[in-house]
Amino acid sequence: MLSGSGTAAAAAVARLANSTEVANWDALCAANPGGGEVWSGDAYLRVKCAEGRYRQHRVIVDRAGENPIAVGVLAKRVPLLGEWWHLPAGPAGEDASRVLETAAAVATLARSRGAFMLKIEPRTGPDSRTAIHAAGYRDTVRIIPNPSTILVDVSGSEADVFKRIGKKARNSITRAARDGIVVTRVAATEEHCAALFGLLQETAEGRFVLRAESYYRAFWQTFEAADAGQIFLAHRADEAGQLQLVAGAFAMGLGAKTTYKDGASVRAKTAYGASHALQWEVIRWANERGAVLHDLCGAPPSDRVDDTDHPLHGVGQFKRSFAPEIIDYAGAFDLPLKPWAFAFWVKLGDRLARRLSLAIRKDPYY
Incomplete structure (x- = not known):
């Protein structure tokens, strides 16, 4: 039985969503099981439509005897085929069966509006893959950039948070301060955006x-205007x-969770601990916002x-210095809604x- 069937969605x-729900969208997302995802929030949906040529649908899934689920949808129309719908980092649910129930309801709505495919990226564990496949979903390439990630507990006081992060991270942060590295929170002006983008270019270099x-x-200015994002820059004399830019980052938040999105540092290793100091300031910002997870x-x-050949090995080692556990998600999946159109796609x-x-x-298309 496909997830989009009437029985599964009953x-x-x-x-x-109605106009009142749209106006309170982020609060509805934050009330979802798991505390909500910034990827389904107002700022993300708006900027992807403005800059990524997407359409957006804001969907409410009403559940008998349960709180409703807010589902952010990004869609693109394909000539002759119809739209495909993507649920970024979603849909939410208390467990895998509830996630599939919500996805089934969205699939029914999507099909009724002419969509030919539903893409989901639920925050369930790998053990849910069997149930997802049994519901008719097929593995696909992820769009949201964290199929595996690290979550840092940022609840409590700043002192509590600092004690919880790893010893290596604490030592690097302390040394960076001793060496004169200063991290500041800056406005997303043209100048600061250009500075951070320049660091991203230097870090990318074809990689x-x-x-x-x-x-x-x-992206950065939209999130800042919504009080949902912040640029951080690290300098050293x-x-x-003369102060020289050595690292930069951008983070975003929704409800009780923040997310580190963009970050880069100069290639020359002249500022030991700059990246740790930068991330610590991001964590402090998260804590001040009232977040409990970063x-x-x-x-x-x-x-x-421990695979040194993995492209994220170095990044993973750095991030694990803050919290050791890696969280794996189930993956990304497509559900055919029009078999012939899906097959062609x-x-x-x-x-x-x-x-x-x-x-x-x-x-990039996605």
């Missing part, structure tokens, strides 16, 4: 694809006493944590859309 019904600078600037957003899967459409987006728009 206990839950999806509908488009990963960057979007256009205008995309990042719009050179021999002449998502370091990306790590090798737990079964490859898998065989040719997806590949063609990716190539055309890079060739014509110089921007």
Whole structure:
């Protein structure tokens, strides 16, 4: 039985959010099981529509005897096929069966509006994969950048948080302060956005694809305007006493959870501990916002944590100095809603859309 079937969805019904619900969208997301995901929040949906050529749907799933679930949907229309719907880091649910119940309701709504495919990336564990596959979903490439991640407990006082992070991180933070590294929270001005993007370019150097600078600037400024994001810059004085930029980061938050999204440092290793000091300031910001969890957003899967060939090995070692445990999620999945359209998309459409987006728009499709 497919997740989109009427029987599976009987206990839950999806509908488009009304104007009052749209106006209070982030609060509804934060009330979801698990505390909500910034990837389904207002700022993320708006910036992806403005800069990523998506459409958005804000969906409420009403559940008998249970609190409703707010589901952020990003969609793209494909000529002749219809829309595909993506639920970034979702849908939410108390467990895998509730996640599938919510997804089934959204699938019914999506099909009624002509969609040919539903993409989900639930925050359930790998042990839920069997149930997800049994519901008709097929493995696909992830869009949200943290299929495995590290979560830092940032509850309590700042002193409590500092005691909980790893000894290596504490030592690096202390040394960075002793060496004169200063981390500041700055506004997302043109100048500061350009500085952070420059660091991202230096770090990338062909190792990963960057979007256009205008995309990042719009992203950071949209989140800042919504009081949902912050840029951090780290400086150190050179021999002449002039402050030099050595690292930068951007973090975002929704409800009781914050997420580290973008970060980079200069390639020259002249500022030991700068990245730790930078992340510590992000964690302090998270704690001040009242967050209880900070998502370091990306790590090798737990079964490859010691694999030096994994592209995220170094990043993972750095992040594990704050908290050792790696959290693995189930993955990303597609549910066919129109079999013929889905078959065409898998065989040719997806590949063609990716190539055309890079060739014509110089921007990733997803």
